[in-house]
Amino acid sequence: MSVLTLGKALNRGLHRALADDPKVVVMGEDVGVLGGVYRITDGLQAEFGAHRVVDTPLAESAILGTAIGLAFRGYRPVCEIQFDGFVYPAFDQIVSQLARMHSRTRGAVTLPLTIRIPVGGGIGSAEHHSDSPEALFVHTPGLRVVTASTPQDAHTLLRQAIACDDPVIFFEPKRRYHVKGEVDEEAVELPMGSARVARAGDQVTLVTFGALVPTALDAATAAAEEGVSIEVIDLRSLSPIDYDTVAASVRRTGRLVVAHEAPFTAGLGAEIAATITERCFNFLEAAPVRVTGHDIVYPPARLEKHHVPDLDRILYGVDQVLGRVPAPSAAAERA
Amino acid sequence: MFVQLLAPDGARVPSAEFDPHVAHLGGDELLGLYRDMVVVRRLDAEATALQRQGELALWPPLLGQEAAQIGSARMLRPGDFVFSSYREHAVAYVRGVDLTDLVRVWRGTTASGWDPFSINMATPQVIIGAQALHATGYAMGIRNDGSDDVAVAYFGDGAMSEGDVSEAMVFAASFAVPVVFFCQNNHWAISEPVRVQSRVDLADRATGFGIPSMRVDGNDVLAVAAATAIALERARAGGGPTFIEAVTYRMGPHTTADDPTRYRDADELAQWQRRDPISRLGEHLRAAGVLDTSADERIAAESDAAAAELRAGCLAIADPPPLAVFDHVYAEPHATVDRQREDYARYLDGFAE
Numbered sequence A: 001m002s003v004l005t006l007g008k009a010l011n012r013g014l015h016r017a018l019a020d021d022p023k024v025v026v027m028g029e030d031v032g033v034l035g036g037v038y039r040i041t042d043g044l045q046a047e048f049g050a051h052r053v054v055d056t057p058l059a060e061s062a063i064l065g066t067a068i069g070l071a072f073r074g075y076r077p078v079c080e081i082q083f084d085g086f087v088y089p090a091f092d093q094i095v096s097q098l099a100r101m102h103s104r105t106r107g108a109v110t111l112p113l114t115i116r117i118p119v120g121g122g123i124g125s126a127e128h129h130s131d132s133p134e135a136l137f138v139h140t141p142g143l144r145v146v147t148a149s150t151p152q153d154a155h156t157l158l159r160q161a162i163a164c165d166d167p168v169i170f171f172e173p174k175r176r177y178h179v180k181g182e183v184d185e186e187a188v189e190l191p192m193g194s195a196r197v198a199r200a201g202d203q204v205t206l207v208t209f210g211a212l213v214p215t216a217l218d219a220a221t222a223a224a225e226e227g228v229s230i231e232v233i234d235l236r237s238l239s240p241i242d243y244d245t246v247a248a249s250v251r252r253t254g255r256l257v258v259a260h261e262a263p264f265t266a267g268l269g270a271e272i273a274a275t276i277t278e279r280c281f282n283f284l285e286a287a288p289v290r291v292t293g294h295d296i297v298y299p300p301a302r303l304e305k306h307h308v309p310d311l312d313r314i315l316y317g318v319d320q321v322l323g324r325v326p327a328p329s330a331a332a333e334r335a
Numbered sequence B: 001m002f003v004q005l006l007a008p009d010g011a012r013v014p015s016a017e018f019d020p021h022v023a024h025l026g027g028d029e030l031l032g033l034y035r036d037m038v039v040v041r042r043l044d045a046e047a048t049a050l051q052r053q054g055e056l057a058l059w060p061p062l063l064g065q066e067a068a069q070i071g072s073a074r075m076l077r078p079g080d081f082v083f084s085s086y087r088e089h090a091v092a093y094v095r096g097v098d099l100t101d102l103v104r105v106w107r108g109t110t111a112s113g114w115d116p117f118s119i120n121m122a123t124p125q126v127i128i129g130a131q132a133l134h135a136t137g138y139a140m141g142i143r144n145d146g147s148d149d150v151a152v153a154y155f156g157d158g159a160m161s162e163g164d165v166s167e168a169m170v171f172a173a174s175f176a177v178p179v180v181f182f183c184q185n186n187h188w189a190i191s192e193p194v195r196v197q198s199r200v201d202l203a204d205r206a207t208g209f210g211i212p213s214m215r216v217d218g219n220d221v222l223a224v225a226a227a228t229a230i231a232l233e234r235a236r237a238g239g240g241p242t243f244i245e246a247v248t249y250r251m252g253p254h255t256t257a258d259d260p261t262r263y264r265d266a267d268e269l270a271q272w273q274r275r276d277p278i279s280r281l282g283e284h285l286r287a288a289g290v291l292d293t294s295a296d297e298r299i300a301a302e303s304d305a306a307a308a309e310l311r312a313g314c315l316a317i318a319d320p321p322p323l324a325v326f327d328h329v330y331a332e333p334h335a336t337v338d339r340q341r342e343d344y345a346r347y348l349d350g351f352a353e
Helices: A006-020 A044-048 A060-072 A088-098 A134-138 A151-163 A212-225 A243-253 A268-283 A301-306 A311-321 A328-334 B027-052 B066-073 B089-095 B099-107 B130-145 B163-175 B202-208 B221-236 B266-273 B277-287 B293-315 B322-326 B335-349
Strands: A002-005 A024-028 A053-055 A076-080 A114-119 A144-147 A168-173 A180-183 A196-199 A204-208 A230-234 A237-239 A256-263 A289-293 B081-083 B151-156 B179-185 B213-217 B242-247
Touching (some): A002 A006, A002 A151, A006 A024, A006 A044, A006 A151, A006 A168, A006 A180, A024 A060, A044 A053, A060 A076, A060 A088, A060 B163, A088 B130, A088 B163, A114 A151, A134 A144, A134 A168, A134 A237, A134 A256, A134 A268, A144 A151, A151 A168, A151 A180, A196 A212, A196 A243, A212 A230, A212 A256, A212 A311, A230 A243, A243 A256, A243 A268, A256 A268, A256 A311, A268 A289, A289 A311, B027 B066, B027 B089, B027 B099, B027 B221, B027 B277, B027 B293, B066 B089, B066 B151, B066 B179, B066 B221, B066 B242, B066 B277, B081 B130, B089 B099, B099 B293, B130 B151, B130 B163, B130 B179, B163 B179, B179 B202, B179 B221, B202 B213, B202 B242, B221 B242, B221 B277, B322 B335
Parallel strands (some): A024 A053, A024 A076, A076 A114, A144 A168, A204 A230, A204 A256, A256 A289, B081 B151, B179 B242, B213 B242
Antiparallel strands (some): A002 A180, A144 A237, A196 A230
């Protein structure tokens, strides 16, 4: 057990994977000599060599496409896409090739790739450095999508993703790279597809993932001071979604709030609200509420605080689901 | 200009540079190449007929490209690995595909006809040029393994405009990995002539990436074989990638759904028919006394037998059961898909008597 930053926990996870399995290769832009722009791959090339920790030319489609070829040869590639907004050139290889190859070949070919992508905003960066494109991947059959909010989950989930025989999109909450927490590298953890109750409560179920989990926990603490008990669920896995855990919570609380940074329309909040409404309709005391980014292009740094949900907007959503302020549905009907 | 060892009339064109690489091909081997080309043309015609009769949904004919495919594929070793487009039926034939497996995709019962590892050839790639990256990555693995296997990417002139092919050449050159880029310039990307894709010879593109290239007569099975042998030797010796432009012609439609009379002249087709890949080797072998009437009859009988096997196999392919749509979406259990499979099974059961 040691106290590590989330970034270092990822680094340790990659190190373990490289050490444990000679077929694991790490590849991406600047991952070698530099150790990655966020230093997640720091020191790995020096230890494992340039053929296993590969500085690639600057072509995202080729990073994915060659990783697929490596997997055909029996390798287990871990690709780094430098920023969320840089993944789109690789989208065709991910959607048209990676996600389908196992199905296309009727199970003959497995592509155990892990694609690490620093995701989300709140870092005051330039355009294309703050996107939350998870819904695009969750909507693509054949992919698994996971994300972590704690150093322990980051470490364990990354090793689980690399060990998984399916392709896994691994979103890293980049504005939380520096948060510290205890990491037990030998911990027997939850399976990769399961959610985690991050805080127990009985009045409102607050579902979120990645960088917003600490914000949600802060919101729950603040609400508790006003006597409102919030259960926070950290999804961890976005494909599949652990609906059993969410539904079990909502059956007790009767109220659901889903929070994410990505835009509102056709975001994961919509999917979760719809599914939970189907499964738990008779238990709901109020319509589910979504607290999300707006349906806008990610704004410039000085305005991003008006886009990314913060503690107050989450608490406002909680107030909505409790009927203390007008629900979004009421506002829409009035208009 | 291109490398040619067999003129359209069957005359042997000597080449000090290329001849040594086909010197090992004696009369029997050349007759074997001739037989391969005749058989795959017959299979191609049968598959086209099966489509016309409604037994296949679609078929992309290889007519005219027999020498480019047979001449290159026959130079490979079993341990090499091929990533092809959807027109390389002759390559699959040489790799040893079961004939029925050749048409499964086109009958619409599966997305790929065979296990890629059973013949060391990936199943047909539909996204233009995407497989060039897979071959390059596979070659990166070969290099890591310290093996002298080679990866081969087959694609066409249209693919030369796709970013994936350029990116594959960047990676292959940068890492100096054992991959052969085999471009069949068949002059047409559906309706677009090759001049829309490039103002220079396609082989010249490779030079800019630092990849040695050759431009060969793609209807000359000997020139194709020689160029491929050179590229494979270089790759096995650690010399990195090679690009081959095989100049050929798609004599038929893009697919059975296409009508080439809308975009190209009959004169052009007639001109290329005079450069036919099979007849020129036939002339050569007849003049050499290797091919005679009895050999011709034997090869024709073999071709008909192969076509009959293809037809029988095709007609025997059954539709998979409905729940097969849920198979292999994931390699490991996925809660959402597993639940949908159960729900759909229950729904279907509702129709049972």
